[in-house]
Amino acid sequence: MNITNILRRSAMAIAVGGTIALGLSLPNGSHSGSDSPARFAPSATAQTNSADLDRAVTALRAISTMRADFAQTDRAGNTVPGVMTLKRPGKIRFDYGPDADLLVVSNGRSLYMIDYEVNQVERWPIRNSPLGALLDPDRDVRQYGTLIPTTSSEVISIEIRDPNKPEFGQMFMIFVRNPNAPGGMQLTHWVAQDAQNHRTTVRLSNHRYGIAVPNSTFEFRDPRRSSRRPR
Numbered sequence: 411m412n413i414t415n416i417l418r419r420s421a422m423a424i425a426v427g428g429t430i431a432l433g434l435s436l437p438n439g440s441h442s443g444s445d446s447p448a449r450f451a452p453s454a455t456a457q458t459n460s461a462d463l464d465r466a467v468t469a470l471r472a473i474s475t476m477r478a479d480f481a482q483t484d485r486a487g488n489t490v491p492g493v494m495t496l497k498r499p500g501k502i503r504f505d506y507g508p509d510a511d512l513l514v515v516s517n518g519r520s521l522y523m524i525d526y527e528v529n530q531v532e533r534w535p536i537r538n539s540p541l542g543a544l545l546d547p548d549r550d551v552r553q554y555g556t557l558i559p560t561t562s563s564e565v566i567s568i569e570i571r572d573p574n575k576p577e578f579g580q581m582f583m584i585f586v587r588n589p590n591a592p593g594g595m596q597l598t599h600w601v602a603q604d605a606q607n608h609r610t611t612v613r614l615s616n617h618r619y620g621i622a623v624p625n626s627t628f629e630f631r632d633p634r635r636s637s638r639r640p641r
Contacts, residue, residue, distance in 0.1 A: 462557065462566045463557045463566070463568065465566070465593060465594065465595055466566045466568060466583075466585045466593075466595050468593045468595075469585070469591065469592055469593025469594060469595035469596070469597075470593075470595075470597070471593075472592035472593045473496070473498065473592050473619060474497070474498055474619075474620060475495075475496065475497045475498070475619070475620060475621050475622070475623045476494075476495070476496050476617060476618065476619050476621075477493065477494065477495045477496075477617075477618045477621055477623070478493070478494050478614040478615065478616055478617045478618065479491065479492075479493055479494075479614070479615045479616045480492055480493070480494050480504070480612050480613065480614050480615075481612070481613045481615075482610065482611070482612050483610070483611045483612075483613075484608070484609075484610055485608055485609045485610070490506060491506075491507075492504055492505055492506040492507060492510075493505045494614065495623055495627055497623045497625075497627070497628070499518055500516060500517070500518030500519070501516060501517060501518050501625070501627075501628040502514075502515070502516045502628070503515050503516075503627055503628055511525060511526045511527035512524070512525055512526070512527075513526070513630060515628055515629075515630050516628065517628050517629075518628075519535075520533050520534065520535055521533070521534045522534075522630065524630055524632075524633060525633075526633050529633040529634055530633070530634070531632060531633065531634060555568055555569070555570050556568070556569050557569075558582065563587075564586055564587045565584065565585070565586055565587075566584070566585040566586075566595065567582055567583070567584050567585075568582070568583045568585075569581070569582055570582075570583065576605055577605045578605075579602060579603050579604035579605050580602075580603050581600055581601070581602050581603075582600060582601045583597060583600045584597070584598050584599050584600065584601075585597055585598065586598050591617065591619070592619055596617060597614060598613065598614060599611060599612055599613040599614060600612055
């Protein structure tokens, strides 16, 4: 399977997880269901869970800008590398390199997947989905986010799902304590599972915080207006 087909199949999953990191509001409660990844087995008290959740949310909100390398893996084991750049509020870019024909960008209002091979642009209005609530810290997302207790005090896992809209699937965000990261917690990876049970894992590395990121990073040229891909 070529890189473009892999990216098309899982671009929405990677983008939803990344944009969650831009504006996750404080969920309320904990969750110990069996649908979480097996290695994050439930343990710890509700009080500890609440404190850990608070720390993870605080750490995310402390990020003004970030750039990280990522490895995106689909359920068949196909892995594609790239670079993720984010800027609060609500901006994110997933760049798969100069030879890729796909680009994923959020300008804070809408999420776009641009396919330069077929000159097509797909757009998802952020505000009309759980993603919109997660991007906007003023909106209540308690109905979407819950904590998954873990067996390790160094690891925090959060599940994101809207029980009223199963078509959005579910997301698990994993954090590890890191004194060098904002708020002492670092988002290391997320696992997205859609309504068809297709799972995509995105692992981050080489995190760089507080870097200069111009707003032009989150702009793109619409391929529908030109037959040539911009360089």
